[in-house]
Amino acid sequence: MKTSEQRNIAIIGGGASGIFAAIRCAEVAKEKNININIKVFEASKRFLKKVKISGGGRCNVTHHIFDSKDLVLNYPRGKKELLSPFIKFQASDTVKWFEDRGVKIKHEKDGRMFPVTNNSETIIDCFMNEAEKYKVQLVTQSNIKNIRKLENGRLSLLINKNKNFIADSVLIATGSMPSGYRLAKTLGHTITEIAPSLFTFKIEDLILENLAGTSFTNSSLTLKIDSAKEFYQKGPLLITHWGLSGPALLKLSAWAAREMMHSNYKAKIIINWLGLESINEVRNMINNIKNKNTKAKIGNAYPIKITKRFWLQLLIKSGIKKEKNWSEINKKEFNIIVTNLFSCELEVLGKSRFKEEFVECGGINLKEINFKTMESKICSGIYFSGEIMDIDGITGGFNFQNAWTSGWIAGSHMPLKKDI
Numbered sequence: 001m002k003t004s005e006q007r008n009i010a011i012i013g014g015g016a017s018g019i020f021a022a023i024r025c026a027e028v029a030k031e032k033n034i035n036i037n038i039k040v041f042e043a044s045k046r047f048l049k050k051v052k053i054s055g056g057g058r059c060n061v062t063h064h065i066f067d068s069k070d071l072v073l074n075y076p077r078g079k080k081e082l083l084s085p086f087i088k089f090q091a092s093d094t095v096k097w098f099e100d101r102g103v104k105i106k107h108e109k110d111g112r113m114f115p116v117t118n119n120s121e122t123i124i125d126c127f128m129n130e131a132e133k134y135k136v137q138l139v140t141q142s143n144i145k146n147i148r149k150l151e152n153g154r155l156s157l158l159i160n161k162n163k164n165f166i167a168d169s170v171l172i173a174t175g176s177m178p179s180g181y182r183l184a185k186t187l188g189h190t191i192t193e194i195a196p197s198l199f200t201f202k203i204e205d206l207i208l209e210n211l212a213g214t215s216f217t218n219s220s221l222t223l224k225i226d227s228a229k230e231f232y233q234k235g236p237l238l239i240t241h242w243g244l245s246g247p248a249l250l251k252l253s254a255w256a257a258r259e260m261m262h263s264n265y266k267a268k269i270i271i272n273w274l275g276l277e278s279i280n281e282v283r284n285m286i287n288n289i290k291n292k293n294t295k296a297k298i299g300n301a302y303p304i305k306i307t308k309r310f311w312l313q314l315l316i317k318s319g320i321k322k323e324k325n326w327s328e329i330n331k332k333e334f335n336i337i338v339t340n341l342f343s344c345e346l347e348v349l350g351k352s353r354f355k356e357e358f359v360e361c362g363g364i365n366l367k368e369i370n371f372k373t374m375e376s377k378i379c380s381g382i383y384f385s386g387e388i389m390d391i392d393g394i395t396g397g398f399n400f401q402n403a404w405t406s407g408w409i410a411g412s413h414m415p416l417k418k419d420i
C-alpha cells in the first residue's frame with residue numbers, strides 16, 4: 001500500500017477513550033497530510049454513555065495535579081506504566097485541550113475538575129463537534145464480534161453478524177465490557193483478574209445507626225483482610241444509610257479491590273474518626289473535657305470536632321448512659337470512649353456501588369502493550385486505550401485522565417504506522 005492510498009483506521013468502542021483517540025487520529029492525519037478514513041464502531045445506540053452520567057452528571061474530567069510523578073500515585077494499577085504517557089499528555093494538557101475548544105474547566109477544593117457549566121453534555125457536545133469537523137465516521141449499533149489478522153497483515157473486523165470492515169490499524173477501547181476482553185484474547189492477549197473498584201462498604205453497627213449524612217474531614221482508616229493484609233488511607237469519611245463512603249473509604253476500596261473480592265467483601269475496618277496521630281492525644285482531649293465539665297452530663301459535653309448525634313451514638317456503643325455526669329465516668333468507661341474514638345473496629349459485611357463513579361480493575365496485561373504508542377506487543381496493528389487495560393485510578397477524575405492520555409497516544413501513532 002502506498003502512503004497516498006487511504007488508510008483505514010477502526011476504533012472499537014465509542015466511549016471516552018475511543019472518541020478522544022479518533023479526534024486525535026484525525027488531527028494528526030490532517031497535520032501530516034495523511035489520507036485516512038476513521039470509523040468508530042459503537043455496539044450500543046449511543047456514544048459517550050458513561051461520560052453523560054459521570055461525576056453525578058457533571059463529568060469530573062480530570063484532577064488538579066499537574067505533575068506527572070504525583071499524578072501516577074493515584075493509580076492502584078498502572079502507576080509505573082502511565083508515567084511516560086503522562087509526560088506527553090497529562091492533566092494540564094486535558095484542561096488546555098478543552099479550553100482550546102472553548103470549554104472552560106474549573107477545579108474544586110478537593111482537586112476534582114469539571115466543566116464550568118457543571119454539565120457533562122458540554123463535554124459530549126465538544127467531542128461531537130470535533131468529530132464532525134474532522135469527518136470522523138461514527139457508527140452505532142455495530143458490535144464488533146471478531147477480529148482476524150489477514151495474510152497481507154491487515155485486520156478484518158466482523159460487525160454484528162454479517163458485515164466486514166478491513167482496517168490497517170485497530171484501536172480496542174471497549175472499557176470494561178467482556179466482549180472487548182474476548183476480542184483481545186482471540187488475538188493472543190492475556191487478561192488479568194477483573195474485580196470491581198471504587199465501592200462503598202456495607203456495615204451494620206450501633207455507632208452508625210441513624211447517622212446517614214454525618215461526615216468526618218480527616219479520618220484515618222485501616223482495613224484488615226484475612227488478618228494478613230492491611231491497607232491504610234486518610235481523609236474525608238461519610239456515614240451512609242447502609243455503612244460507610246467518602247473519599248478516604250473509596251480510595252481504600254480501590255487499593256484493596258482484588259483482596260476484598262477474594263475475601264468476599266468481608267473484612268475489619270479500624271476507624272480513627274478524628275485522625276489524631278496518637279491515642280495519647282485522644283486521651284488528653286477527653287481528659288480535658290472531663291476535667292472542665294465534671295458537673296455536666298456526658299451527653300452534653302463532647303469534642304468540638306464531632307456532632308452531638310455521633311457522640312450520643314458513640315456513648316450507646318460504649319454502653320454509657322448519656323445522663324451520667326462526667327465525674328461519674330470510671331477508668332474503664334473512659335478507656336472505652338478513647339478506644340471507640342481512636343480505633344473503632346467495625347465488621348465489613350459487603351459492598352455497594354458508588355453511584356458517582358465506578359470502574360473495574362483488571363484488563364489487558366500491561367506487559368503486552370508498548371506504552372510509547374499503545375500498540376500491542378503481541379499483534380501488530382492492534383492498539384489499546386482506556387479502561388480495557390489493567391489500569392484504574394482512585395475516584396476524582398483519574399479514570400478519565402487515563403482514557404484521554406492513552407487515547408491521545410494511540411491516536412497520535414495510528415495514522416503514522418508504517419505499512420505492514
Ligand SMILES: Cc1cc2nc3c(=O)[nH]c(=O)nc-3n(C[C@H](O)[C@H](O)[C@H](O)COP(=O)(O)OP(=O)(O)OC[C@H]3O[C@@H](n4cnc5c(N)ncnc54)[C@H](O)[C@@H]3O)c2cc1C
Nearest residue numbers: 013015016017043054055060144175357386387397399400
Ligand atoms: C457512573 C459512573 C460515573 C463515572 N464518573 C467518572 C468521573 O466523573 N470521572 C472519571 O474520571 N471517571 C468516571 N467514571 C469512570 C469512567 O467513566 C471510565 O473509566 C471511562 O469511561 C473509561 O473509558 P473507556 O473509553 O475506556 O470505556 P467506556 O467509556 O466504557 O466506553 C467503552 C465503549 O465501548 C463500547 N463497546 C464495548 N464492546 C464493544 C464492541 N465489541 N463493539 C463495539 N463497541 C463496544 C461500549 O458500548 C462503550 O460505549 C465513571 C464511571 C461510571 C460507571
